[in-house]
Amino acid sequence: MRITGKAAVLAMGLVVTAVWPALADKITVKDVTGREVEVNAPVKHMILGEGRQIYFLAALDKEAPFEHVVGWRDDLPKADPESYDAYLAKYPEIAKLPTFGGMKDGTFDIEQAVALKPDVILMNVDAKTATEEAGYIEKLGKVGIPLVYVDFREKPMENTEPSMRIMGKLMAKEALAEDFIKFRADSIKRVTDALHKANPPKPVVFVERAGGYSEDCCMSFGNENFGKMVEIAGGTNMAKDIIPGTFGTVNPEQIIASNPDQIIVTGGNWDKYVPGGAWVGVGYGADLKEARRKLEALTKRPAFTGVTAVADHNVHAIWHQFYNNPYQFVAIQEIAKWLHPELFADLDPEATFKELHARFLPLDYKPGYFVSLKDE
CATH class of the missing domain: 3.40.50.1980 (Nitrogenase molybdenum iron protein domain)
Structure with missing residues (x-):
């Protein structure tokens, strides 16, 4: 999916229009890099910067984990085909979700992202350098799309709890996020105490x-x-x-x-x-x-x-x-x-x-x- 002509001009922020309803509340979250980011929440539409982000999104949305996903990176079917197939069997609509390349390899399509009108783009912190070098945050900011960094890979033992709390806040599921965090901490404590x-x-x-x-x-x-x-x-x-x-x-x-x-x-x-x-x-x-x-x-x-x-x-x-x-x-x-x-x-x-x-x-x-x- 690509857009051209006037839509491309809009996408790059040369003409800015309101693309979201005014009903959502603005909240401020601090992502794992320390950036304070304003987001319309609860988030109704999100782009997953990596398909495997469904691992943590699903933990906070057991009944309909893809309900608010409007696009995602194309890695899950290749990196974890069994999990993808299981999700596909239960939620066949995910086969039609728009897919993206990655920011680190330069194949992320910013025009496609803008066309999908997300409330937020979730990005893993290991893509931060590539994201900044390409100026994606500024380009997305011109059309009102915030980007939030989470991390379960670079420093997962330090950033998993903050990342889950960020997601809980974005999805208005703070209590569920805390339940998950407690279950995680108690499970680790069984090892460390012994x-x-x-x-x-x-x-x-x-x-x-x-x-x-x-x-x-x-x-x-x-x-x-x-x-x-x-x-x-x-x-x-x-x-x-x-x-x-x-x-x-x-x-x-x-x-x-x-x-x-x-x-x-x-x-x-x-x-x-x-x-x-x-x-x-x-x-x-x-x-x-x-x-x-x-x-x-x-x-x-x-x-x-x-x-x-x-x-x-x-x-x-x-x-x-x-x-x-x-x-x-x-x-x-x-x-x-x-x-x-x-x-x-x-x-x-x-x-x-x-x-x-x-x-x-x-x-x-x-x-x-x-x-x-x-x-x-």
């Missing part, structure tokens, strides 16, 4: 980001995201002193020299990105037998030669998308159970995830998010 009391030794953990996605080895996490989750779950993130930011790479020699006690590989079904790839396809309703086979195959790579974790079968795979949504507390529980199986023998991360679905999410729960070489 660790504080028992104070067990901390195993060294190597987290491989998207193992098998490419032939290169090995992407990992610094002291945030899955790296931080490992620390909260009672482990020592091998790469925290090697990678200065959230994301980075370690070489095979560093893995062998560090000799991690545990290895965790993030995975998903990326057949639309890397058809037939070596990635481990965990996720919504995944085939865990096939996922386990692919996980074991990854241990044969040179980077894992002679590593204690491989010898002891302490090699696990976990759904990659936990790195980009507010459900990280489920991942923390599962990691804690892998790292300290005796201490957390009674902890049931799958039950936690089922409860999350039952209380907050539109989809029925399906297993498939975790697999381990320790599994029978």
Whole structure:
């Protein structure tokens, strides 16, 4: 969908007209970058700067999560096809939603965005540099479209709660947002309280980001995201002193020299990105037998030669998308159970995830998010 002629002039802000009813109230929200942004709320029409933002939107709108979405980025069917298919089956109208490219790759269509008349555009904070360099905030501001940054990826342990509160305010669902935040905090506390009391030794953990996605080895996490989750779950993130930011790479020699006690590989079904790839396809309703086979195959790579974790079968795979949504507390529980199986023998991360679905999410729960070489 593109617009030309007079509409294009309007879109770029050379002629400004009112495009929203005057019934909505103006509120001010502070986004995760500290910007104060005025928004007409409750938001009736929004554009999702990433399709996977439905993960947190759905948690605040269980009955009709797409009701106010007028456009979204086109990543969900490729990055998480099982979840997309499940949403599509329940909400077939999403097949007709206008889709966008990304701001970071320069394919976001600002004219299309203006034509859809959103009350707000939600953008992940990792797109901030590209957004500012392209002048999108100013261009959108000329036609009265605010842009709000949220973050569940760059610093999720710091920004998940503020991001959920922002969404609660935008959607006039503050109480529901607080319910979710409490459930998240209580779920993490079950891990941290037990660790504080028992104070067990901390195993060294190597987290491989998207193992098998490419032939290169090995992407990992610094002291945030899955790296931080490992620390909260009672482990020592091998790469925290090697990678200065959230994301980075370690070489095979560093893995062998560090000799991690545990290895965790993030995975998903990326057949639309890397058809037939070596990635481990965990996720919504995944085939865990096939996922386990692919996980074991990854241990044969040179980077894992002679590593204690491989010898002891302490090699696990976990759904990659936990790195980009507010459900990280489920991942923390599962990691804690892998790292300290005796201490957390009674902890049931799958039950936690089922409860999350039952209380907050539109989809029925399906297993498939975790697999381990320790599994029978």
